[in-house]
Amino acid sequence: MNDIVIANFEQTKEEILVGVDRDSFFENWQENETWEVGFLVMKTKDNAHSFDLVDYESSVFWNGQEFIIKQMKDYAVGAQRFKEVVATHVYYTIQDGYQYEQMTGTFSINQCLSHIFAAGARGFSYEVINTNGVFSRIEQENFGGGNYLKLIDEVLSDYDAVVIPDNKHLRFYPRSYYGNETQEQIRYKFNTDEVHFEIDTYSLKTQIRGFGKKKEDDSYYFSPITYTSPESAKWGVRIQDPVSDDRFTVASSMSARLRRDIHDYPDISGTVNIKWAIDLNRGDKVTFVYEPLNVCQMIQVVGLKKYPLIPNKPPEVTLSNNKKTMTNILAGLKKKGVL
Template sequence: MLPVIVLFLVFRSFTLIKYDMLTVSNRDSTQKEPLQSIVKPTFNVSWENNSTYQITFTAYSDNSIGYALLVSENIITWQGQQFVIKQSVPNYSGRYNTVAITATHIYLDVRKIFQHNKKDGTLTYSISDVLSFYLSNNSFGYSFDVKGNFAKKQITDLGGNNAFDGLSQIISTWPDAYIYPDNKKIVVYDKANFATNLGNRLGYGYNSDNVAITYDSTSIINQLTVISTKKDDGSVYFQPHVVKDDDSIAKYGVWDGGDFSDERFHDVQAADEAAKEKFIVEPSISVSLDYLDSDEPVTGEIRRLEILDTGFVTNVMVVAYSYYPLDDTQKTSLTLNSNAKTVLDYQRSNRNALNQAKNLNKDLAISVKNTSDKINVITTDGIWYDYRGGAK
């Protein structure tokens, strides 16, 4: 499990997006109109890696064709990306008519594609194999691409469900994959190809304030017992045995995750490696802060996080956001995910702070002792003196 960092951003300023970047059209795109009746503070764009991608807003009745098109299954286009209206909730109050809209990215409609065929048994697949199985020759215009290197893995009983379930299968089988769409083109990235470093940073006292860090060790697993599946004759491929992460145990003690068994693995080394993939050897870190710049969230952006007061410096990546591009008074939230190095960076800064505290306490103890020696001086004639030289 990777450390997760959540940030709450405050925009200082924002140049409004031109309305020609925000349109509404009917389902077959034969009619397309600008959308100008949005209540600006309600317009929200949110995305979470391998999960959600949607826009929500409220519009008021301005008797326009654009407003009339705000019904389910019509399409909102925002910055070139299409979102399909899934919820349209009219409200009539005080002769002021509005409609609340929730529209999800069109790639999520890939669930329209149903793969009736099913490949029984446990077989080996690449990500391209899975995507091709679900999406090749579909009648809805969806395509796919894979950017990065992924090892082939085994999947049991693939198919018999829709293409969105196929994407979910990819995420569960290759948890290091990032799915990000360009309208109906679904692209699967590895981290090297998904991440983008634009040279930006998050600095406490520079463009961030109110920083809070949560350090959570409740999910650590650093030991498992590997158990073999049985052969047809009832015997086993290997004997039960313990695998562990010695470095994690040395730092945090033993955290046993119980038994691990997987019928795919008959080789003890392969089974051990699969078990170790279940380890969570470091605590997670979450960081919340107020961000004071005005830049727009960028999916997969790598940022340098700096809390120079403690020496905590690490890199984090944007894996989710929620922001209000038409209202510069509302906070934007980002979720940043990093690798285990974030924890190591934090531990290093914590050790530095601890050593500084120890040195300060040592210096303070010496100072107190010296002061005490000067104050509590009794001469042989029984007269008290303080260090300022005055007699009591």
């Protein structure tokens, strides 16, 4: 079992933290939204030194990652003293950097990230995992003029990317190309009774057209390609915005791109409470079966809340197959009175 280690802000003192209420300890990750740990610790004769290190801006080291205490409640019950804290992953200290300069043009994700960190790395490094050249160049207008976290959030939205921090090293993945396809299954009335989700077909499309690169005489290397999904037999022809990408000079490559880009399925987002522990990690794809609505679809894990100090306690899992952020998902559920 991993130890919880606490260090002061100056990083001059470090202790293993004992006396933590095991039932209170949690680790919460939500894709592109938050990563934090929280716990309640009671002062005892065995942890007098480490207890005093628990303070605002102190570092909590858990499972190889550093978290910074940003919220804390310090109180006493009779003669007994307690501290209740929430510590946010060190990645989020990136908001303390600011890029004043702006740029306009058509840029790659690498160029945008390079522009952000041109104002100073602040101890951070990054890499882009551009599987099969999925990331396209995007037109940007006045990109900059914000803190690093705000600008990275813009990059994640514009390029449909996911950031996975490893302390201060950041890996940027195309949303569709991180996590593993698992054999695990989440099935209503089998390993979960409590399901909160929403399904919508606003973005469901069954036909898309692609335009490749033009030659100097203004003709295309290949004629525009139209792909019609087999789902059109069920939903009819619903036309998606076309793809126009001058990187493509071969028709077969564009055809593969259109098959990948077509959004020919309903969007599903929701949270489930699992009855027992299952092996799921960030970004994993899991089969979600909800028979009352005839749902059986591979959906991605976009949120995990774990209780690692409680043996066999299952996680709370958030699933989604669309591009909404967790903030939008939860706001929508609250608005509908589900949460």
